[in-house]
Amino acid sequence: MDPAIVGQGQQLARLSPIAASRDRPAYATLDCVLTLLDQESPDGEAPGPGLDLAGGNDRPALNLLRDAFAMLSGTSSVLVRFVFSRHEGYVIRCDFLERRLEGCIFSQRVKSFLSPLQYVAAVPDLAAGNILDILAKAVGGILSTCPGPDKRHGLLTQLDEEMTRRLSFPWTLSEPIPRRRIVWVQGRDNFESIHRAYEAAWALGLTLVIVDQPGHWLEDDNGPYAHLREAFIPTSIAVDAGFAQRIVDVVKNHPHKVDGLVTISDGRLPGIAKASEILGLSTEPSDSYLKALDKGTTRMLERKVPGDFTTVVTSVSELDEIVAKHEGDLPFPLIAKPCLGWNSDCVAKVKNLEELRTAVGRACDRHANAPTRITRAVVEPYIDGPEVDANFILQDDEILFFETSDDFPSTGDTPDVATSPELAAAPNFMETLMLLPSGLPEDEQLILRDSLKESILRQGFRSGVFHCEARVRDSRARYRPRADNGLMDLHISETTSSQASCYLHEINARPPGYLNSVSVLLAHGVDYYAIRMLLSLGDTGDRVRALSVPFSKGPQYHLGITIFPSARSGIMETPDVILEMLDKHPWMRDWIADYQTMRKAGAEVFGPGESQLWYLGYASVISRESRKECLERVRTVQDKFTYKLVGDS
Structure with missing residues (x-):
């Protein structure tokens, strides 16, 4: 395949194919190098571009090449990997490439070329034809800073390994996927606390109708987030005797067919299930939600x-x-x-x-x-064994995905974990640190899996996303300071006097909280919100099964969700406590995969002794090396975290 000359403005570059691969089950790749050219050719004539990127053509592959040109300002060449489907069909989620490669250190930019529910052609012959014509069949592309020829093979090998690990699932279906409509009840407090779920709906080809109180941030048809939904229906969502019937009335009065109802609000789950039963929509039994x-x-x-x-x-x-x-x-x-x-x-x-x-x-x-x-x-x-968050995707009694994270001791377990005297003086059971993957012995994780599944089925559920909280009774693992750095961590003994067992605290018949759901999406590649929406439709088994496949070699890093509590009550003065911390310590950005500030300037802050428990924010701290390094980074982030309340000196 011959190279192509591409131009943008006064710049010219050569796009040279260097390798093609068709040996993966689901995808093929074409690797090219984009290299800047001198303005004058050796014979004194300026080479004309085969493709001018400065034009108005907005084909997705050309947008990626424009991004590659932008990267050329800091390097002489850029690796461009184009991805193709091995099979024709219809894409189950159009942004799968971006989501599954999020956090890949061998790619600087990832871009999907697909639209929701789009038909995808099978890969063309990558060894022949015009390169620009072939790129029209690509489903997406990856950009990476290109090393010299002597190191290029190593980069390609590492990228191959990462893609094999991350894309090991079928992402097309042979039959067309119809667009469906979901009514989502209770749209959450702000964009930052739910945007990945709404973006998933778009990528899945789901049309959202949001039902919430009048004045909600999604209500304005001309607002900055109106594109996230088809319609907003202002309705009282108070959990009272008339709640389910109000949702039924909303659906019956909507001018378009509704295919499913979704909420992730605990108190509203039974009412939404009851409304679904009345409307004949897919749901687990409302009685099961009441039990949970x-x-x-x-x-x-x-x-x-x-x-x-x-x-x-x-x-x-x-x-x-x-x-x-x-x-x-x-x-x-x-x-x-x-x-x-x-x-x-x-x-x-x-x-x-x-x-x-x-x-x-x-x-x-x-x-x-x-x-x-x-x-x-x-x-x-009170069970003094280690506490865990355990999450399931179930479909017709079958576990499609299961993972656990360690819920580190709270001040209610021991005041030793308090980060201030005020927190130690008013102990509670608010989370301090949640770390995945779990450090529990493998056999104890299997005990948790089997016991919690029985508990879920005992309540009458058969399918769904479930967030369970439990402790391991008579565990071989105990929290104590590590010998190498003094930080609290799980330590496993070889023997125990009793057989370990699971002690259930609660079953939440919904995805875990936003911070936990995002951590699993980042670490494992599984999107609980996407699965929950698809399950509400009742007939999406192939998509649910495919999107429940995690990365093939386990999570891509150790991830610790660090909770920042407030040591006292008052009014927050700091505009954004976590953003301010990152601005002061920019090197910390490489450690933090996700964060959110919950109490910004002007918000009321509740201390540890209040009846309401609200943390100031969270940060998901990562390490690709070890659990030990992750814990050390968590401690550093905790030590750097400061805030100011109104009236503080």
Whole structure:
């Protein structure tokens, strides 16, 4: 294949094919080098471009070449890898190349050439024909700074290995995929806390209709985010007796066919399932969502362990009656928490009867005045084994994907992890650090997987994305300082006196929180929001299965989600605490794959002793080398984090 001359403005470059590969199951590649040319050819005549990029042609491959030209300002040549499909068909997600190569250190830029649901032609003969004609069949491209010829082979080999690891799933279907419409109820607080989910909807060919309160940031048809949805329908989404019927009315009154309903709001899950049942849309049973929402019901469905004290009460007086039957002999420490709750809100570890009565009173009062009045509290054993977040993708009882992350001790477990005296003085169970992949023994992770799956099925679910929180009872792993750097980490002993078991805290029948969902997308390549939306349609098995395939050799790095708590209450003065930290320490940007500031200037900040638990922000800190290095980077980031409240000197 002959090279081509391309030009942009006064610059000319040669696009030279150097290698082609067709030996991967799903894709083929064509590697080219774009090299700047002198303005004058050796014989004194200026070579005319085979293609002028300065024109108005917006073919995706040409846009990539324009980006390559921009990179030439800092280097003499750029590697351009074009990607082709081995098979004709219809793309299951048009931005798969960008998402699966996010974080690849051997690519400086990745661009998809596809539109949602687009037909993709099979790869042409890469050894013959006009290079510019062949590029019209590419599905996407990758740019990388091109080393000299002596190192070029090494770069191509590394890029080959990364693509094999990341693209090891079928990303086309043989039959056309129809565009579908989803009504998404409760559009979240802001763009930063949900944008990847809405972008996934576009890439999947899903049309979104958002239902939320009047005045929501997505309501304005001329606003900066209006393109994310087809329509916004202002409706009360209060969780009351009429909630499900209001959603039914929204769907019936909408001028276009609705194919599925989605929410990721815990309290609204049962109502959305009920509305789906009324409308005949695909859903798991609304009764199952009610069971999962109620922590008391969840606890009482679990198998009883001899010696455990577990009860659900509606008042302190009812607790007193139960305690009297046990003659006051309770196996402290215990946990008391509301049957409805989130963010570890109002969860208390108690070590005597007086503390238990106080904690139960608070838990029963927590939602006494909510639209859905719940005054029940659950009392259960405190399990001192390691805590985990365990996430599942289930389809028809089959586990398509499962992963766990370590939920490091909170101040409620031990005040030793507090980063300030104020946090130590008011212990709670808000997360401090979540690290993936888990450091638990493999056999204990399998115990978690099998036990939690049984718990999910016991509640009546068969398909869905599930976020479970649990502890490993009698684990061989314990948290203690590492010998090499003194940082808290899991340590595994060879033996234990008892068989490890899973102790379930809760099942959330939805994707994990945004920060956790993004961490799994970045580390494993699996998008929980995309799967949740597809499952709401009921007939997307092939797409769900394909998009549930993680990177073939495990996560691409160790990732620690670092939570920044507030040590005291007040009003935030710092405009953006994490952005300010990154501006002060720009080298830190290479460590942080994702972050969000939750409480910006003017926002109310809640200290550790308040009834509401809100953290200031989070940062996902990564290491490609080791868990040890990840923990060291986490500590550095924590040490550099500062903020100022109004009135601080």
